[in-house]
Amino acid sequence: MNETSKTISFDHVSIERSGTTIIRDLTVQLPDQRVGIIGRNGSGKSTLVRSLNGLLPVSAGSLHVHGVSAEEGAKKLARVTGFVFQNPDHQLIFPTALEELSFGLRQIGVSKADAKAQGLALLQDHGIAPLAERPVHELSEGQKQLICILAVLIMEPKLVVLDEPFSSLDLRTRAALRRKLEKLDQQVIFVSHELDALSDYDKVVWIEDGAVKQFGAPSDVLTAYQEHELSGADLHFEGAARA
Numbered sequence: 001m002n003e004t005s006k007t008i009s010f011d012h013v014s015i016e017r018s019g020t021t022i023i024r025d026l027t028v029q030l031p032d033q034r035v036g037i038i039g040r041n042g043s044g045k046s047t048l049v050r051s052l053n054g055l056l057p058v059s060a061g062s063l064h065v066h067g068v069s070a071e072e073g074a075k076k077l078a079r080v081t082g083f084v085f086q087n088p089d090h091q092l093i094f095p096t097a098l099e100e101l102s103f104g105l106r107q108i109g110v111s112k113a114d115a116k117a118q119g120l121a122l123l124q125d126h127g128i129a130p131l132a133e134r135p136v137h138e139l140s141e142g143q144k145q146l147i148c149i150l151a152v153l154i155m156e157p158k159l160v161v162l163d164e165p166f167s168s169l170d171l172r173t174r175a176a177l178r179r180k181l182e183k184l185d186q187q188v189i190f191v192s193h194e195l196d197a198l199s200d201y202d203k204v205v206w207i208e209d210g211a212v213k214q215f216g217a218p219s220d221v222l223t224a225y226q227e228h229e230l231s232g233a234d235l236h237f238e239g240a241a242r243a
Contacts, residue, residue, distance in 0.1 A: 005067035006187065007031040008052065008159070013061035015047055022047040023210045025061070030189070030205070034181075036198030036218065037191045038225055039207035045191050048207060049161050052189065053081035066158040066187070082152035082186075086164040088144035097123065097139070097147045098132040104155045122150050126176070142169040149177060153184075161189045166197070195222050 008030040015023040022044045039045045050056040052065055054074025063070040066080045085091045094100045101119035106112065123129045128146065136144060145165060152160060160181075166174045178197070181188055190198065198204055204221040206214040214221050 009064040011062045014059050016059045028212050032202035034188045034201045036201045036204040043207045044210040045207050053078045053083045080158045082157035082160045084149050084162045084165045088148045091148045092136050096133050100151050101154050142173050159187045163191045
């Protein structure tokens with residue numbers, strides 16, 4: 001596999017949502033295995049990563065994800081990119097956890113029996129086999145999110161994108177999933193407000209106003225972001241105090 005096929009490449013990319021340009025003329029190469037993305041709410045983080053599996057189309061420029069061009073369409077991007085949303089209720093579509101895990105495998109030709117066996121094995125690996133036949137609407141928010149993550153991992157995509165996936169998980173489940181992510185062979189893109197979760201990543205991208213504010217080692221980018229945000233908070237507080 002050549003290096004281009006392992007890389008995410010944004011080349012002067014712009015992305016629109018509801019007629020408004022959110023990402024404008026963004027260029028960045030992401031060859032590293034684990035990349036964190038940070039930024040304020042509304043900065044364009046989610047818009048950017050949703051282009052990686054075709055959920056949002058590129059309106060200008062070129063995007064390549066592990067050798068697949070965005071011009072080839074959302075279906076091809078979705079085959080190389082697994083996406084985990086912040087809200088599990090936006091992702092779960094089947095009545096039970098096992099059906100959720102089996103669905104993707106069935107779509108790519110795995111037999112019903114083998115898909116079920118693989119789903120059960122993955123649930124067993126994570127110590128949640130008893131959830132297999134439980135209705136998903138009866139699960140806790142943390143259990144729902146865990147099922148969503150496992151439903152992506154079972155497909156073994158080349159890229160796993162996680163958009164604030166740990167917000168509803170307890171500490172033990174977060175720790176277990178982080179250990180799982182650390183062992184993945186796939187490239188991982190992790191959007192998070194929990195900066196400590198990204199401290200040991202290979203690179204971090206700071207997005208502000210739809211552009212790359214800073215890109216580099218976590219120690220540099222996270223520190224700069226924290227200082228920037230705390231400085232802004234101090235100014236806001238002083239202004240409010242004088243009002």
